Amino acid sequence: MNPDYRQLLSALLPEASLVLGALIVLGVDLFAGRQRAFAPRVQLSSWLGLLAIAIAIYHAIGASPAAANFGGVFAFDALARAARVGVLLLAGFTLALLPGTSRLAHPAEYVAILLFATCGFTLMASAQQLLVAFLALELASLSLYVLAGFDKSRPESAEAGLKYFLFGGISAAFLLFGFSLIYGLTGSIEFTEIAQQLRVQPTTPLLVVAVVMILVGFGFKAAAAPFHLWAPDAYQGAPATSAALIASASKLAGFTLFVRLLWHGAGPAAGSVSSFTGAPGWLPVAAVIAGLSLLLGNIAALAQSNVRRLLAYSAIAHAGALLLGVIAAGSAGPAPLFYYAATYGLATIGAFGVIAMIDRISPCQRITDLAGLYRRSPLLAGCLFVYVLSLAGIPPLAGFFGKFAVFAAALKISGLGGPIGWLAVLAILLSAVALYYYLVILKQALVVPPANDAPRIAVPALAAITLVVVAALLVVLGIFPSRILTLF
Amino acid sequence: MNALPWTIYISFAGAVLALIAGARSASAARWVALATAIAAAVVAFAAAADFSPGPGLQALKDVPWIPEMGIRYHLAADGISLTLVILTALAAVAGILFSWNIEERTGEFFALFLALIGGVYGVFLSADAFLLFVFYEIAIVPKYFLIAKWGSTNREYGAMKLVLYSFAGSALVLAGLLWAYALGGGTSFALGDLAQAASAFSRGEQIGLFALVFLGFGVLAGLFPFHTWAPTGHVAAPTAASMLLAGVVMKLGAYGCLRVAMPLFPVGFEFWQSTIAALALAGIIYAGLIALVQDDFKFVIGYSSVSHMGFVLLGLAAANARAVSGAVLQMFSHGVIAGLLFAVVGRMVYERTHTRQLADLRTMPLHRKLPFAALTFVLAGLASMGMPGFSGFPAELTILIGTWKTSPLWAAFAAGGILIAAAFTLRVIHISFFGTTDRSASPVAPLASNTAAPAMHELHYGPITWAEKAGALLLIGATVYVGLKPDVLLNWIMPALESPLMRAALKQATP
Numbered sequence: 001m002n003p004d005y006r007q008l009l010s011a012l013l014p015e016a017s018l019v020l021g022a023l024i025v026l027g028v029d030l031f032a033g034r035q036r037a038f039a040p041r042v043q044l045s046s047w048l049g050l051l052a053i054a055i056a057i058y059h060a061i062g063a064s065p066a067a068a069n070f071g072g073v074f075a076f077d078a079l080a081r082a083a084r085v086g087v088l089l090l091a092g093f094t095l096a097l098l099p100g101t102s103r104l105a106h107p108a109e110y111v112a113i114l115l116f117a118t119c120g121f122t123l124m125a126s127a128q129q130l131l132v133a134f135l136a137l138e139l140a141s142l143s144l145y146v147l148a149g150f151d152k153s154r155p156e157s158a159e160a161g162l163k164y165f166l167f168g169g170i171s172a173a174f175l176l177f178g179f180s181l182i183y184g185l186t187g188s189i190e191f192t193e194i195a196q197q198l199r200v201q202p203t204t205p206l207l208v209v210a211v212v213m214i215l216v217g218f219g220f221k222a223a224a225a226p227f228h229l230w231a232p233d234a235y236q237g238a239p240a241t242s243a244a245l246i247a248s249a250s251k252l253a254g255f256t257l258f259v260r261l262l263w264h265g266a267g268p269a270a271g272s273v274s275s276f277t278g279a280p281g282w283l284p285v286a287a288v289i290a291g292l293s294l295l296l297g298n299i300a301a302l303a304q305s306n307v308r309r310l311l312a313y314s315a316i317a318h319a320g321a322l323l324l325g326v327i328a329a330g331s332a333g334p335a336p337l338f339y340y341a342a343t344y345g346l347a348t349i350g351a352f353g354v355i356a357m358i359d360r361i362s363p364c365q366r367i368t369d370l371a372g373l374y375r376r377s378p379l380l381a382g383c384l385f386v387y388v389l390s391l392a393g394i395p396p397l398a399g400f401f402g403k404f405a406v407f408a409a410a411l412k413i414s415g416l417g418g419p420i421g422w423l424a425v426l427a428i429l430l431s432a433v434a435l436y437y438y439l440v441i442l443k444q445a446l447v448v449p450p451a452n453d454a455p456r457i458a459v460p461a462l463a464a465i466t467l468v469v470v471a472a473l474l475v476v477l478g479i480f481p482s483r484i485l486t487l488f
Numbered sequence: 489m490n491a492l493p494w495t496i497y498i499s500f501a502g503a504v505l506a507l508i509a510g511a512r513s514a515s516a517a518r519w520v521a522l523a524t525a526i527a528a529a530v531v532a533f534a535a536a537a538d539f540s541p542g543p544g545l546q547a548l549k550d551v552p553w554i555p556e557m558g559i560r561y562h563l564a565a566d567g568i569s570l571t572l573v574i575l576t577a578l579a580a581v582a583g584i585l586f587s588w589n590i591e592e593r594t595g596e597f598f599a600l601f602l603a604l605i606g607g608v609y610g611v612f613l614s615a616d617a618f619l620l621f622v623f624y625e626i627a628i629v630p631k632y633f634l635i636a637k638w639g640s641t642n643r644e645y646g647a648m649k650l651v652l653y654s655f656a657g658s659a660l661v662l663a664g665l666l667w668a669y670a671l672g673g674g675t676s677f678a679l680g681d682l683a684q685a686a687s688a689f690s691r692g693e694q695i696g697l698f699a700l701v702f703l704g705f706g707v708l709a710g711l712f713p714f715h716t717w718a719p720t721g722h723v724a725a726p727t728a729a730s731m732l733l734a735g736v737v738m739k740l741g742a743y744g745c746l747r748v749a750m751p752l753f754p755v756g757f758e759f760w761q762s763t764i765a766a767l768a769l770a771g772i773i774y775a776g777l778i779a780l781v782q783d784d785f786k787f788v789i790g791y792s793s794v795s796h797m798g799f800v801l802l803g804l805a806a807a808n809a810r811a812v813s814g815a816v817l818q819m820f821s822h823g824v825i826a827g828l829l830f831a832v833v834g835r836m837v838y839e840r841t842h843t844r845q846l847a848d849l850r851t852m853p854l855h856r857k858l859p860f861a862a863l864t865f866v867l868a869g870l871a872s873m874g875m876p877g878f879s880g881f882p883a884e885l886t887i888l889i890g891t892w893k894t895s896p897l898w899a900a901f902a903a904g905g906i907l908i909a910a911a912f913t914l915r916v917i918h919i920s921f922f923g924t925t926d927r928s929a930s931p932v933a934p935l936a937s938n939t940a941a942p943a944m945h946e947l948h949y950g951p952i953t954w955a956e957k958a959g960a961l962l963l964i965g966a967t968v969y970v971g972l973k974p975d976v977l978l979n980w981i982m983p984a985l986e987s988p989l990m991r992a993a994l995k996q997a998t999p
Contacts, residue, residue, distance in 0.1 A: 411670035
């Protein structure tokens with residue numbers, strides 16, 4: 001087939017804007033930024049980056065769903081469009097938190113790498129072929145490793161970058177091994193072709209190995225137990241904005257890619273979780289990973305005294321719930337999963353944003369570092385209240401409806417007749433456990449008085465607007481979830 | 489009548505306004521809160537004035553909300569809802585009057601208070617299970633902050649325990665509702681539709697679903713043995729929050745049992761009926777006996793709440809129209825009386841004497857120092873014991889008569905519970921208000937006292953403020969009015985039990 005390169009370019013305009021934007025940020029900083037003071041350099045780079053993201057969003061919305069898919073390489077369907085816009089927005093919010101919070105050297109490089117990572121995310125959101133999927137994933141991952149270790153003044157940041165890199169590298173190897181087995185079995189790297197081939201093949205042990213390899217790689221990326229070990233250290237050591245990106249846009253893109261890969265590509269090898277004697281396949285494996293993540297994330301989070309590690313374990317628990325969404329996407333479509341992942345990303349960006357703001361004054365690591373936030377900055381305290389309660393799943397915030405939709409979809413598969421229904425019930429009951437550690441955070445921020453010498457926290461205007469917009473989105477999307485559900 | 493949803497909107501708007509006003513001055517926040525609560529109460533009473541009792545929920549607002557999942561924004565009311573809405577209106581106004589002395593972060597206090605009230609109104613007016621659940625959870629979180637920030641004894645522990653118990657209960661409810669929704673095909677959360685779908689469920693499913701949903705709501709209603717959050721939470725809470733907790737929030741649980749669990753899963757209800765009755769009786773008697781030996785004034789009231797809520801649950805378990813209407817009347821009555829009791833203990837007495845230990849209070853002749861508090865407490869105590877002329881009497885009598893029809897044995901045990909209630913109420917009245925200054929001459933057995941308070945009775949206490957008097961008079965008026973004319977409420981409640989949904993729940997309905 002002869003691909004039409006002009007069409008390809010028009011479909012990939014968002015990615016082109018991001019790459020071009022990254023290069024411009026680097027170039028402008030090289031020629032105009034070096035001699036300036038630090039603050040305007042950060043401002044300039046961030047605004048250029050935001051402009052690039054805005055243009056990318058414009059093109060991503062405008063991309064026609066019916067655009068050619070270039071021999072099955074890309075899928076520009078409703079999910080791809082929603083996920084592209086979603087990751088771009090999440091990356092934009094992260095970037096908007098940067099000016100005034102960051103004391104990182106080389107701001108232009110930071111912004112540029114963030115844009116490259118975002119480009120990886122948008123490609124992941126629309127990839128429909130193993131090679132493109134892997135390249136997009138690696139572009140995003142390699143950028144994220146650098147972002148995690150970007151703070152050269154703190155050894156913890158280097159540790160975070162290294163650990164994230166080592167675990168990520170291993171997971172990439174697993175993933176590639178799984179991809180190559182799939183290619184060997186089906187003779188194709190396109191999802192639709194793979195599905196067609198698998199439909200006529202019996203489930204061989206080799207196929208199971210291949211799919212399990214892919215799930216292992218996926219588990220690493222999503223920080224699902226038992227592949228979660230990098231997450232607490234990475235969240236703790238990485239600069240707060242990097243952690244926010246790892247936990248939000250990266251997750252949304254990853255789950256979009258894998259729900260497409262697993263259902264569109266490996267769908268015939270799904271097996272069944274609707275009864276206890278269901279067919280083997282990747283669904284039972286995913287269910288086990290989901291259950292482990294829910295249990296381990298929620299229980300380990302109870303013991304944390306470091307707020308970033310607590311958020312990491314909460315992320316592991318949420319990964320378990322998101323995996324339920326992946327499992328349920330086969331019958332309910334990707335809408336509940338997308339809603340959950342997007343609103344979870346918003347709440348996490350907000351939480352890390354608040355941590356970043358406190359970090360400007362004094363290090364914010366322990367939960368007690370949040371003490372008296374209501375007096376140090378009522379704005380931050382109010383926003384944190386919304387984010388944390390959304391993570392906890394309290395209505396009318398978006399986190400509640402996300403959980404509700406995912407669990408309803410999971411229970412609809414077979415009621416309590418199979419493991420999937422019981423997993424949903426487990427997740428619902430564990431949400432009562434989760435409320436404990438979320439309230440521990442809020443108790444420090446809203447109830448405990450500040451230390452005597454704790455100064456007030458001034459929030460830069462752009463960051464303040466971003467935090468308020470994120471909080472408002474959580475409220476509005478929570479009350480009107482149909483706005484998202486009808487996108488699909 | 490159609491204005492009833494405004495009780496919800498006014499309360500939430502008032503919460504935001506109180507927060508804004510509180511940033512300027514504490515007194516602005518107080519007046520905003522009071523005006524909000526009164527406005528909502530006016531709406532509620534106006535609706536009550538043109539309410540025509542009848543079977544079934546009368547729709548107030550019904551529009552699609554999340555059509556993808558069959559969820560509607562459906563508010564409706566019947567006589568049961570209306571009774572509890574009126575209770576909420578009274579408790580809200582009184583609660584704000586009794587928190588007039590909150591000086592620290594006043595705006596935030598009233599914002600949380602009004603958000604809680606808004607959620608409570610919402611629960612009582614919801615006709616869609618999803619909507620009901622959303623309001624139910626909105627009402628949970630403010631409690632944590634109200635107690636953890638403005639509370640007293642062991643407040644962080646009490647707050648966390650209370651919220652985790654409530655939330656664990658609501659998780660059970662959510663699991664049950666989602667399971668029923670999925671089993672029924674996942675098309676609607678309307679209570680009527682769910683009940684219709686549930687009629688096709690197997691007996692085992694009905695039994696499981698009822699257990700989940702009833703237990704989940706029952707935790708908040710103080711169902712024995714899951715009541716332990718209530719005394720610690722009540723004691724830790726600031727006065728207004730204890731008033732709301734005992735007065736209104738525990739009713740949310742009982743209301744959920746009555747509105748959701750029983751009509752949706754009648755087969756399951758039949759299976760669990762005698763278990764619930766046994767647990768309710770155990771709660772009445774056990775909590776009453778515990779209240780009899782408490783050293784802390786507020787713990788006595790806390791356990792008495794559990795005991796009185798046991799009557800509500802017993803009335804529900806008896807499953808006939810008389811007993812259930814008595815249970816709803818008891819919800820109203822206990823809401824008013826518990827509010828009064830907590831107001832006297834937490835606000836009028838504790839804020840002045842700074843002790844709740846009965847051993848200390850005994851040395852203070854409070855009937856001379858604080859005659860208004862003593863009078864209020866005696867009246868509330870009489871009402872609580874079930875004296876004729878107060879709302880407690882028709883409520884408990886109706887429950888006993890109804891229960892007798894189902895099982896005379898249950899009624900006999902419950903009557904024993906009334907005696908115990910009289911005993912612990914008289915004991916605290918005697919010790920705390922009519923004690924003697926001479927410890928050795930005390931007629932009651934010596935109590936352990938950890939703070940020797942010599943000459944404390946010589947202290948002068950600040951006079952009872954106008955806000956306290958107004959709040960107390962409001963609640964006393966309500967309990968006396970309903971005590972003398974229980975028919976006003978019963979005429980609303982009885983027809984509501986004639987609806988098809990409720991009839992299915994009350995299979996043994998009296999002819």
